[in-house]
Amino acid sequence: MRVIAVMIRILLQLKHDKRTIGLMIFAPIFVLTLMSFIFNGSDYHPKIGITNAPNSFINKLEDNYARVTIYDESEAHEALNQAKVDAIINFESGVPNVKLEGSDPSKNGAVIKLIQNIMQQTSPTIKPDITYLYGYENMSSFDNFGPILIGFFVFFFVFLISGVSFLSERTSGTLERLLATPLHRWEIVMGYLLGFGAFTIIQSSFIAWYSINILGIMMVGSFMLVILITILTALVALTIGTFISAYADNELQMIQFIPLIVVPQVFFSGLFDLSTMDTWLQFIGRFMPLWYAADGLRNVMIRGKGWNDIQGDVYVLISICIFFIIANVITLKKYRKT
Amino acid sequence: MQEVIAKDAESPLCISVEHVNRFFGKKQVLFDIRLGVPYSQILGLLGPSGSGKTTLVKVIAGIDTATSGNVWLLGEKMPKLLLMNKIGYMAQSDALYGELTAEENLRFFASMYNLRGAKQKQRIAEVMSLVNLSEHLKKQVKQYSGGMKRRLSLAISLLHEPQVLILDEPTVGIDPVLRKSIWNELYKLRDNGTTIIITTHVMDEVEKCDYLGMIHDGKLIASGTPNEIKNATSSNTIEEAFLYYGGASK
Numbered sequence: 001m002r003v004i005a006v007m008i009r010i011l012l013q014l015k016h017d018k019r020t021i022g023l024m025i026f027a028p029i030f031v032l033t034l035m036s037f038i039f040n041g042s043d044y045h046p047k048i049g050i051t052n053a054p055n056s057f058i059n060k061l062e063d064n065y066a067r068v069t070i071y072d073e074s075e076a077h078e079a080l081n082q083a084k085v086d087a088i089i090n091f092e093s094g095v096p097n098v099k100l101e102g103s104d105p106s107k108n109g110a111v112i113k114l115i116q117n118i119m120q121q122t123s124p125t126i127k128p129d130i131t132y133l134y135g136y137e138n139m140s141s142f143d144n145f146g147p148i149l150i151g152f153f154v155f156f157f158v159f160l161i162s163g164v165s166f167l168s169e170r171t172s173g174t175l176e177r178l179l180a181t182p183l184h185r186w187e188i189v190m191g192y193l194l195g196f197g198a199f200t201i202i203q204s205s206f207i208a209w210y211s212i213n214i215l216g217i218m219m220v221g222s223f224m225l226v227i228l229i230t231i232l233t234a235l236v237a238l239t240i241g242t243f244i245s246a247y248a249d250n251e252l253q254m255i256q257f258i259p260l261i262v263v264p265q266v267f268f269s270g271l272f273d274l275s276t277m278d279t280w281l282q283f284i285g286r287f288m289p290l291w292y293a294a295d296g297l298r299n300v301m302i303r304g305k306g307w308n309d310i311q312g313d314v315y316v317l318i319s320i321c322i323f324f325i326i327a328n329v330i331t332l333k334k335y336r337k338t
Numbered sequence: 339m340q341e342v343i344a345k346d347a348e349s350p351l352c353i354s355v356e357h358v359n360r361f362f363g364k365k366q367v368l369f370d371i372r373l374g375v376p377y378s379q380i381l382g383l384l385g386p387s388g389s390g391k392t393t394l395v396k397v398i399a400g401i402d403t404a405t406s407g408n409v410w411l412l413g414e415k416m417p418k419l420l421l422m423n424k425i426g427y428m429a430q431s432d433a434l435y436g437e438l439t440a441e442e443n444l445r446f447f448a449s450m451y452n453l454r455g456a457k458q459k460q461r462i463a464e465v466m467s468l469v470n471l472s473e474h475l476k477k478q479v480k481q482y483s484g485g486m487k488r489r490l491s492l493a494i495s496l497l498h499e500p501q502v503l504i505l506d507e508p509t510v511g512i513d514p515v516l517r518k519s520i521w522n523e524l525y526k527l528r529d530n531g532t533t534i535i536i537t538t539h540v541m542d543e544v545e546k547c548d549y550l551g552m553i554h555d556g557k558l559i560a561s562g563t564p565n566e567i568k569n570a571t572s573s574n575t576i577e578e579a580f581l582y583y584g585g586a587s588k
Contacts, residue, residue: 005449009435009442016437016478177433180401181450182422337403337417 002183006191007198013165014199024161024199028153028207035149036142036215046111049076049085053096057089060118080133087111095126102132146217147297148271148290154204154230155237155290156262162196163241163254170335171250179336189328192242193235200234201227212301221300225310229300232317233293239324240289246331265290270298292316350413352377352502352533353398358407360393360556367393369557371407375535375549380528382547383537384580390556391537392430392506398535399427399504411502423451426500430507430537432487436480440471440490443479444497451498465493468523470516484511492520496527503527503534509543521546541577550576552583559583 014021045065050058051073061068071079076088080099086107090097098115100108115128169175178188208226212219219226244261248254268285271294285291296313299305353375360368367390375381383391396402398409400417409416412424434443441462448458466472469489474482482490488511495503503524509517521543528534528548536547544550545564552560552567560567560583564576573579 002450002452005446009438009446012442013435013437172436173429173431173433174435176401177427177429178450180399180422180425180427180429181447182419182452183450184419336401 002187003191003194006183006188007195010165010192010195011198014195020161021199024157024203025206028150028157029210031153032146032149032207032211032215036146036217044107044110046087046107046114047085048111049079049088051076051088051090053089053091056122057091057096057118060122061114064114064118066114089115094123096128098128098130100130100132108132143218143302144298145271146211146215147301148269148294150207150211150217150226150230151233151290151293151297152266152269152271154200154207154234155265155293156258158196158200158203158234158237159241159244159262160254160258161241162192162238163245163248163257164251166192166242167245167248167251167254170245175335179332185332185336186329188332189242189325193238193325196238197231197235200238201231204230204234217301219301220304222306225300225307226297228314229293229296229310229317232314232321233289235321236289236293236317236324239321239328243324243327243331246328246334264288269294289317289320292320350377351375351410352379352412353381353535354410355394355398356408356410358394358397358404358409360390360397360402361405367556368397368404369555371558373551373558373561375533377533378528378531379548380524380534380536380546381549381551382544383535383551383553384539384544384576385537385553386539389553391553393556394553395504395506395535395537399425401427423498424501426495426498426503428491428495428503428505428508432484432491434479434487434490434494437478439476439478440466440482441475443490444494447494448497453498461497461499465496468496469493469520485513485516488512489516489520501532503532505534505536507537507539509538509540517543541575541580544576552580554583 045067047067047069048061049069049071051071058068069079069085071088076085076090079085080088080101083101085101087098087100090099096115096119098111100111102108112130119126119128169178175188179185205227208223208230211217212223212226240261244257245254248257265288268288269290270285292313296310296317299310299313303309351374353373355371355373358368358371359366371394373381383394385391393402397404398411398416400409400411400422403417411421414421435446438446444462444466445458448454448461453461462475463472466475469492471486471489471493474486479487479490488508492505492508495505509520512520524534524536536543538544548563550561550564550567551558560570560579562570567576567579568574571579571582573582
């Protein structure tokens with residue numbers, strides 16, 4: 001079948017272009033690793049301001065490498081406002097009142113963990129009273145946005161590579177040459193889908209496996225569902241990338257679509273908290289494929305949900321894919337009517 | 339404007355172009371082209387670059403569609419997907435996958451024409467020896483020289499033994515010795531029944547064609563056998579004739 005011939009050709013081209021394979025697999029891995037270093041740094045030593053606390057408590061803090069400063073009330077609040085300390089602690093009748101600066105979830109976590117540890121050892125019955133200056137308790141961390149990043153990087157790199165490779169098919173004249181053969185337009189589109197699809201199965205599986213097993217992103221759901229969603233994300237990126245490439249004349253113009261097509265999806269996919277935005281603005285996310293990928297991945301990885309809860313996302317992704325497959329077949333009409 | 343080539347021929351035409359106009363937006367690039375090519379003949383399309391030769395052959399090959407007018411090929415109206423099986427097309431730019439080896443390119447295009455298995459292997463060997471590239475079969479195409487790429491493109495267009503061969507400037511960058519052997523091959527194909535359209539702006543190649551069509555600014559300004567054209571303008575060479583028509587059309 002000609003579809004298979006197109007698929008094999010794409011895989012052969014990839015095989016000859018080791019650097020692209022490397023980019024598609026190792027660039028996401030590299031960036032995810034860097035981000036896990038940044039957001040998962042476990043060796044952070046919190047800076048703590050004390051207004052009133054027993055000496056034993058202060059000693060314990062210092063034993064645990066916290067950097068402790070003693071303030072009076074007003075100084076302490078100023079220090080917290082200016083983020084000179086991560087938290088201030090004030091003991092009132094034996095109960096520690098902890099006020100966190102709150103803007104950085106990893107620092108919050110470090111402070112809370114430290115104080116809980118100390119209280120466990122000294123007086124396990126007393127619960128510290130924790131309040132936030134900025135932010136809130138369950139603010140996202142790498143665990144929280146890791147799933148989105150997996151979806152995003154798969155989307156980004158597949159979008160770019162498939163778009164550029166379809167573009168070069170056009171600019172090098174091979175597309176025209178292909179259309180001088182009895183090949184159907186749909187056969188080109190499906191060949192691309194299968195060729196890159198076969199490759200993205202490997203890519204997506206590897207990225208998901210690496211994120212979960214090596215970087216230790218929180219993962220309580222089914223690995224197969226994670227793979228399913230990442231592969232669908234890749235296929236959506238592929239069909240959108242090839243579609244968009246019809247509107248670019250060269251690789252640079254393809255790159256120019258990134259801020260238009262890819263970046264907005266990051267903002268609306270849930271990487272940033274949108275709950276404070278107007279409802280109609282939040283609704284924009286529903287028009288972005290990455291929102292569904294992120295929603296599905298988060299539900300599986302963080303909330304451990306199964307097929308029933310993510311099938312909506314899966315159907316939407318499949319529909320987007322089919323929509324752009326048809327759009328691609330129609331767009332090719334520009335080059336040959338039949 | 340000249341009449342259809344070989345209009346007096348008894349035999350049916352293999353390729354017939356009827357009143358073809360082609361617009362790109364508001365710009366007209368082909369003006370009422372009328373052209374007929376009998377079976378087993380070589381038609382040379384001659385004209386300066388930008389004259390519309392490539393657009394015309396694309397319309398004939400079914401890649402492009404005329405804005406108005408018809409193209410008939412092998413008795414059927416173009417464009418038609420099934421007819422693509424019977425056309426060999428060589429584009430002006432080498433449409434090859436540089437990352438792939440020559441063999442991988444050939445196999446890929448052979449599959450497009452549903453050529454497979456032993457037959458595929460045999461045809462690949464035949465066309466590659468024809469263009470003298472047999473020993474470079476396993477080489478990546480991006481390591482090929484310009485002339486080698488031209489020859490590989492030609493080889494690909496011959497793979498499926500098409501009845502109609504459309505070659506857009508096939509001999510650019512090919513040395514005279516090889517050019518001669520390619521022309522001998524084209525004659526052989528013609529004598530075996532293949533109808534060939536070839537575009538060129540190399541004057542010495544023009545005399546080798548059975549018929550000529552001269553294109554200038556999207557118009558067919560002259561057509562006929564090389565001798566007819568020379569006689570009609572009382573020129574000694576095709577080049578003179580071409581200059582005569584080129585000047586006259588202004």
